[in-house]
Amino acid sequence: MSKYPTTMSCREAFDQLTSCYSVGGQFRNYYRYGEYNPCSKQLAKFKFCIMNSKDPVKVQEWYKEQIEYNKEYRGSSDDIWEER
Numbered sequence: 844m845s846k847y848p849t850t851m852s853c854r855e856a857f858d859q860l861t862s863c864y865s866v867g868g869q870f871r872n873y874y875r876y877g878e879y880n881p882c883s884k885q886l887a888k889f890k891f892c893i894m895n896s897k898d899p900v901k902v903q904e905w906y907k908e909q910i911e912y913n914k915e916y917r918g919s920s921d922d923i924w925e926e927r
Contacts, residue, residue: 847906849899853892860885 862868863882872880895901 845903847903847910849902851892851896851902851905853889853896856885856889856892860889 860882863872863880863885868882869879872878891905895905
């Protein structure tokens with residue numbers, strides 16, 4: 844049994860994309876990071892899902908790449924706030 848999911852919900856990916864593009868999503872990102880979010884990560888996930896959601900091997904590879912990327916990046920909005 845693999846530790847990565849073999850399925851991906853395109854509905855969930857679409858919901859994440861529309862949430863990112865929403866006024867609230869953009870406001871939150873601007874407040875946290877000082878810039879608007881181009882939503883490229885969510886768009887890439889949605890496109891990938893449409894093209895590859897039926898292939899469990901590709902879906903596992905995608906999740907593995909995302910986890911590895913997040914481990915390397917480890918950035919958060921807390922990194923930009925200064926302690927007073």
